[in-house]
Every structure is written in C-alpha cells, then in structure tokens.
Amino acid sequence: MAERHPTPRFTPEATIGPFYPGAFLTHIPQDLSIVAPLLAHRPQGQPILLVVTFVDSSKRPVPSLVVEFWQANAHGRYRHPQDQSAAPLDPQFDGFARLRTSDDGVMRFSTIKPGAHPVRAGAATMRAPHLRLTIFASGIDRLVTQVFFDDEPLNETDPVLRGIADPRVRGRLIAKRRGAAEYDLDVVLRGDDETPFFDNWESACGSIR
C-alpha cells in the first residue's frame, strides 16, 4: 500500500476505547521515584508526588484515562540519544512512565522533580522544570500537554508557557504545591477552565524536519 503513493497518506489516529488492557500498564514503570521495590539505589533529585484529577465538560471525573509521562532527570537531561546536553545522565532514571486514573479520575504519580534545561544544547532560553504528558482515554484521540510547578521562578520566562497568551489559561498547566513534596493539578478536558493542549503534529511530537 504505502509504496504505491508518492505522497504519504498517514495512518489516522483513533481512541484507545474503554477496554485498554491493564497488562500494558504493568509492563511499563509507574513509579519513577524508585528503581524497584526494596532496591537501595534511588534516582537523584527531590522525590515528589504529582496528584492530577481529570474531569470532563460536566466536571465529572474521567476514569481509566491513561497518561504517558516523560521528563528530564534532576540535572535537566533526557535519556535520549539526541539530547546533546552536557548535563549528566542518571543511571537510575529513565524518565518514562505510564499510569491510569482510578474510578474517581485521580492519578498519583511518584517521581523526582525534573531539572531545568536549555531549549536545546547551548541555547540561552531555559525551559522551566516540567513533565510532558501524552493522554489517552475512551472518547478522545491522543492529547499532549505539559505540567509545571508553582514554585519555579523560570515559569515566568518559559517559552512554552509564554506561548499561551492568556495568563489564566497558562496557569492551568501549573501544579500547586501542597506541603513539602506534593503538587496538585486539575486537568479539564473540555469546557469552562479547559486545560490547554498542544498541537502534536506541528510541534510536540513530530521530530525536527
């Protein structure tokens, strides 16, 4: 099929539907604050708990929603062959996790707080510490967004946050600290207070052209 077309016709995306196998969750790490149960080796950096509540346009919780998290390590380095940063890798940190919301639409993600990093190696513009989220659920195709932390001064100059003109909308991507190490965020998929999502074809997921 593909070879017969001089210009590509992409495979359309679809929803994961309501019956996403639980086994696909257990195959992938769900807690990045540890390497494995009882193992003394730990990732570097500050352990944090991110609590995200997902709701729909009626503010009803969205259960069985799947998020794939990806993030830099505590030094701001991604485990990716194309990350040219001079910051060190952490042998105990890969930075990829997959979690599912409970019946009350809540997801509790234990990880370490990612470091800030330049937009690319050598660039002056800094990205504030953030998590990248790829979101799947019954009824929606893949969504992507990013989550920031409300105690980070770099939020003021982060180019992705600044790309959202309305500061109220921008604030919907900033998790609020509760206590020493917990951050809370509500993600509204549709309607009033809708969370901003990014165009993944154009920017967040396509590789550089």
Next chain:
Amino acid sequence: MSGRVLPVVVNDRESETRTPAHPLYRIPDDARDPFTACPPQPSLRAGEDDLTRLAPGRPQASGDAIVISGRVVDEDFRPVRRMLIEVWGANAHGRYSHLIDAGRNDAPLDPNFYGFGRLMTDDDGRYRVRTIKPGAYIARKDIAWWRPPHVHFSVVGSGVRLVTQMYFPDEPLNEKDYIFLIVPAADRDRVIGEPIDPLGGDRAFRFDIVLRGRYQTPPDLD
C-alpha cells in the same frame, strides 16, 4: 497562532464531553525539541505475538485465527525499526476480557483468549501478529450503535506515538460506526486491513502504518 480543532465523534458521549473545544495551542518554534519521548526498550517473552493462545502449547482460542502483518514507515517511507507494537481486541464473541466490559456485554469470555499481545518491528519496519478475528459488539443499545470487528494498535518508541484501530473489509457495520466515520472518507482505506494470501495457513491481512514525521530509529540506548 492556533492549531487544529479536534473533531467530535457524534453520538459518542465520551467524545462529546472529553474532546477539547479550544483549538490546540502551537508550541513556539524556538521551544520545539529535536527529540521526543523515548521509552526504554522492552524485553518480550516468546509467544507474546500470538494472541490465539495464552502461552505456547496451550489450546487455541475459539474463532478464526488470523494473521495481521505489515510495515511501519515514516513519511519518507523509511522503515521505523524496533518500535513496540501493542495489540488488543475483543474475542470471537465480541467480548473484552476487561472488568469494564463485564456486566454490559452478555457475550461470553473465552477461557483461552485474553486479547492482548506485544511485538516489535524488525530492522525493515515489519511486524506480524496472530490473533482471533474479533466479533462485533453493541456499544450503545439505546441507539443500536454496533462497533464492527476491529483490532486496536499502539505504536510507541523514540519520537513515535500512534494509537489506531484496524477494521476488516466487507463489513457492513463499518459504514454505520461513528468512530470509523470520523476518519475522513479519503483516508478510510488506511485503517482497513487488506486481504492477502494466507500466512501459515491462517487468513491474513496486510496493515501498513504510515507515521507523520521523519522519525529516526533510535540508536540502542546505553
């Protein structure tokens, strides 16, 4: 500047209440990354690419065993190598082995079919999976919406993230399925498996996946 506005699947209450209404936001050019999420490469067990048995040597599930085979390529038709493909689907009776499907679907479970598997693309971007042709099932009784037989595909790797559904040719339910109909008419053939000669004695379908972007196959990670 705004991006796409995502379409809503009609008569799908979850799509109507969960699909963002605002146009997607564009990430500024100078904040784009040269790379995207890179999950660790998984290690698969023998037989994970054969959904028709719970394990090698176990009895075969009910229904028609089929093989789905194809290539995963980028927009330049270059192979996308060593990507994880996750596959799932209903059994021959149209029932998922999922707690959410219990109680709303009278079709029986099959003791020999769990309905999910994993495999990797090879160095030519090719993959092959064996499963049972899924049955149709009713999604909404109040409007008699039936989902036609379909197999879910997920492709994940460095820079690659796609979830889609493969349909079967000559299924009258396809043209009445709201999730199939959300695909633009000109692209619907891209999500229908193409019948090919039998493979290993099983009915076989070719399902090529063309990814948006010029994805680089990741070098092995340290």
